[in-house]
Amino acid sequence: ADAGAAVLDLTGRHVVVSAGGTREYLDPVRFLGNRSSGRQGYALARTAAARGAEVTLVAANVTLPDPAGVKVVRVETTEQMQAEVMAACQSADAVVMAAAPADFRPTSFADTKIKKTDDGSAPAIELEQTPDILAGLARDRPHPGLVVVGFAAETGDDSGTVMDHARAKLARKGCDLLVVNDVSGGQVFGADDNEAVVLGADGSTTHVARGSKGALAHVIWDRVTPLLPER
Numbered sequence: 652a653d654a655g656a657a658v659l660d661l662t663g664r665h666v667v668v669s670a671g672g673t674r675e676y677l678d679p680v681r682f683l684g685n686r687s688s689g690r691q692g693y694a695l696a697r698t699a700a701a702r703g704a705e706v707t708l709v710a711a712n713v714t715l716p717d718p719a720g721v722k723v724v725r726v727e728t729t730e731q732m733q734a735e736v737m738a739a740c741q742s743a744d745a746v747v748m749a750a751a752p753a754d755f756r757p758t759s760f761a762d763t764k765i766k767k768t769d770d771g772s773a774p775a776i777e778l779e780q781t782p783d784i785l786a787g788l789a790r791d792r793p794h795p796g797l798v799v800v801g802f803a804a805e806t807g808d809d810s811g812t813v814m815d816h817a818r819a820k821l822a823r824k825g826c827d828l829l830v831v832n833d834v835s836g837g838q839v840f841g842a843d844d845n846e847a848v849v850l851g852a853d854g855s856t857t858h859v860a861r862g863s864k865g866a867l868a869h870v871i872w873d874r875v876t877p878l879l880p881e882r
């Protein structure tokens with residue numbers, strides 16, 4: 652399925668990939684979450700392993716089977732994902748944040764299920780921001796050689812084009828590469844294929860035509876390998 656996977660150019664490298672969507676609990680049964688399927692992250696993990704890498708896949712609420720030869724660490728919340736990604740990155744050469752971490756979480760957690768009342772009212776839920784894993788990693792790199800890659804789904808609007816927003820996000824996050832999906836026309840969640848632009852911190856762009864998530868994953872590793880420190 653993955654043409655070109657015969658190249659073992661990630662042999663001896665350790666890469667970390669995050670996948671899926673985190674959940675932030677209000678009470679033992681309810682959460683704020685999102686619709687990320689985890690498929691792009693799983694494709695990145697599978698293709699890196701096929702190219703010879705040691706792979707740690709930090710997966711949040713994904714129902715896909717574990718890719719062969721990949722260490723899968725399961726998490727639920729953004730804070731748990733941050734802890735596992737940071738721990739794995741201490742010994743990693745590259746990290747790709749393909750996950751969709753929840754941006755907000757309830758400021759408090761109810762230990763017991765929140766019950767309905769008879770007056771028809773509903774509780775107000777106060778939210779706070781979760782930690783930004785990617786920005787934190789790029790800012791406080793566990794070691795200077797770590798290559799840091801983010802994802803962004805953007806729409807063009809009155810304040811700028813998709814690429815305007817992407818360049819601003821790359822600069823804000825401080826990452827080395829940003830994989831940009833234009834979602835103006837519809838949705839990528841759960842889609843079989845993906846069209847993207849890989850944007851470099853130096854302004855370089857690689858356009859990736861609509862194709863499988865495995866094909867996009869290979870292009871991403873092709874952009875990562877020249878940034879890895881020499882051995």
Ligand code: CTP
Pocket residue numbers: 729748749750751752753754781782783784785786800801802803804
């Ligand atoms: N990301 C992260 N931690 C968060 C939120 C996002 O590491 N708490 C990562 C995502 O995994 C992705 C990148 O940041 O690689 C961009 O995510 P995105 O949702 O596009 O950016 P945000 O900064 O959350 O901005 P917004 O959702 O407002 O566009």
Ligand code: CA
Pocket residue numbers: 752754
């Ligand atoms: Ca977000």
